[in-house]
Amino acid sequence: MVNASVARVSSGAALTGGGTADGARPRVGLVVGAGGLKCAASIGLWKVLRREGIPVDLLVGCSGGSLYTACMALGYEADHIAELTARLWSTGLPRRLHYRSLLRAAFPRLFGRRRRIGLLDDSPFVRTVAEGIQNATFERLAVPLYLMATDLETGQRVTLSTGNVAEAVRASVAIPVWFRPWVIDGRLLIDGGLSDPMPVSVAIREGCDVIIAMGFEQPGHDNFGSLLGLIGQVTAISMNNLLRSTFAFYNLAHHAEVVPIIPPFDRRVSLRDTHLLPYIIERGEAAAEAELPYLRRLLGARAAVAAAPAAEGSR
Numbered sequence: 001m002v003n004a005s006v007a008r009v010s011s012g013a014a015l016t017g018g019g020t021a022d023g024a025r026p027r028v029g030l031v032v033g034a035g036g037l038k039c040a041a042s043i044g045l046w047k048v049l050r051r052e053g054i055p056v057d058l059l060v061g062c063s064g065g066s067l068y069t070a071c072m073a074l075g076y077e078a079d080h081i082a083e084l085t086a087r088l089w090s091t092g093l094p095r096r097l098h099y100r101s102l103l104r105a106a107f108p109r110l111f112g113r114r115r116r117i118g119l120l121d122d123s124p125f126v127r128t129v130a131e132g133i134q135n136a137t138f139e140r141l142a143v144p145l146y147l148m149a150t151d152l153e154t155g156q157r158v159t160l161s162t163g164n165v166a167e168a169v170r171a172s173v174a175i176p177v178w179f180r181p182w183v184i185d186g187r188l189l190i191d192g193g194l195s196d197p198m199p200v201s202v203a204i205r206e207g208c209d210v211i212i213a214m215g216f217e218q219p220g221h222d223n224f225g226s227l228l229g230l231i232g233q234v235t236a237i238s239m240n241n242l243l244r245s246t247f248a249f250y251n252l253a254h255h256a257e258v259v260p261i262i263p264p265f266d267r268r269v270s271l272r273d274t275h276l277l278p279y280i281i282e283r284g285e286a287a288a289e290a291e292l293p294y295l296r297r298l299l300g301a302r303a304a305v306a307a308a309p310a311a312e313g314s315r
Contacts, residue, residue: 026302029058029208030072031200032065033243034193035216037271039064040085041263041284042214047078048288049212054299056212060202062148063193065214066172070133070165073145082281084132088125089274120178122170130166138162144206147172148192148199152181157195159202160184198243200250200258209302211250212295214261214284215243219268257302259295263287 030049032042042065049056061069067088071081138145138161147160149171160168163184171182171189181188192199203211218236243262250258263283269276 025055026209026299027057027207028055028299029060029203029206029211030056030069031060031198031203031211031213032062032069033198033213033215034063034065034191036064036269037089037273037276038216038263038265038269038280039068040082040277040280041216041287042068042072043078043081043085044263044281044283044285045212045214045261045288046072046081047281047285048292050078052292052296054295056143058144058146058203058206058208060146060148060199061172062197062199063173063191066147066169066192067129069145070136070147070169073141073143073165074133074136075142082277086274086277088128088132089277122179126166126170129169133166133169136165138165138168141165146199146202146206148196148202149174149182149184149189150192150195152188152190155195157192157199158187158189197239198246200246204250204256209256210295210298211256211258212261213258214263214287215246217243217262219265257298259291259298261287261291 030045032039035041046068056072059069059073061067067085068081071084076084145161145165147165147168149158149160149168150156151158158171160171167182167184171184172192173179174182174190176190176194179191181190183189198213198215200211200213203213218239250256261284263280264287265280265283267276269280
């Protein structure tokens with residue numbers, strides 16, 4: 001797990017500047033990073049924020065987190081997002097192979113060379129997401145939303161913030177090999193987690209003073225005797241260290257306070273473990289509750305700093 005005492009380190013200047021347009025309170029951003037099914041833990045976080053009346057001025061999502069931040073930006077309550085999640089993972093999860101892609105990959109000369117190749121038929125997923133998001137566009141959302149994808153040709157991070165939200169979600173979750181890349185504005189896009197699994201920098205760029213960032217650590221592997229087990233363990237180590245260093249860097253190098261929320265899981269969670277959804281949501285809620293006292297103090301301190309110039313001007 002990420003050590004909260006390390007992740008909270010910030011410069012003395014972190015309590016200055018920013019705020020909303022009227023300066024009445026700090027500008028709050030919520031970031032949900034890549035994490036597959038574990039991203040459903042953000043429903044528990046959302047439940048706590050709504051209950052406590054903590055406003056969110058901006059949302060950023062990546063990979064699996066893009067679906068949940070999109071629902072939040074639409075103003076959905078936690079219970080409704082949970083229902084949508086259950087429907088998505090029960091009826092929308094791809095279960096059939098995309099045979100045309102397989103044939104093109106195996107016999108490119110016979111069936112034509114195409115860059116959009118993926119093993120799974122994702123049409124149920126696309127349909128379920130479109131139904132849940134209701135053909136919304138970024139321009140009509142209740143809260144500004146930014147979703148991350150990766151340009152397959154250049155490897156660069158792509159920030160999606162205009163047009164159809166469901167299309168952007170589909171691009172952000174395009175797991176290479178499994179899902180076909182998604183085309184938006186002529187660019188071939190794949191999973192945003194490949195270029196920026198925790199896009200805190202977007203919330204900083206958009207002027208957020210306090211950034212609530214939910215991230216997910218990869219579980220280790222006990223079996224080092226197999227090649228796949230060794231690869232899995234090395235991948236988990238590198239990804240978890242990257243997550244920790246991301247939090248530490250942004251707290252030290254920028255005038256924004258990043259509040260990391262890392263739900264602890266005592267069991268493995270894979271994309272097929274839909275029976276664990278209540279447990280995943282509960283883990284997210286518990287992790288948010290643990291950081292709530294610190295978040296309240298932080299928001300109060302930021303609000304006091306923002307109000308100080310106005311008080312001086314009235315004298």
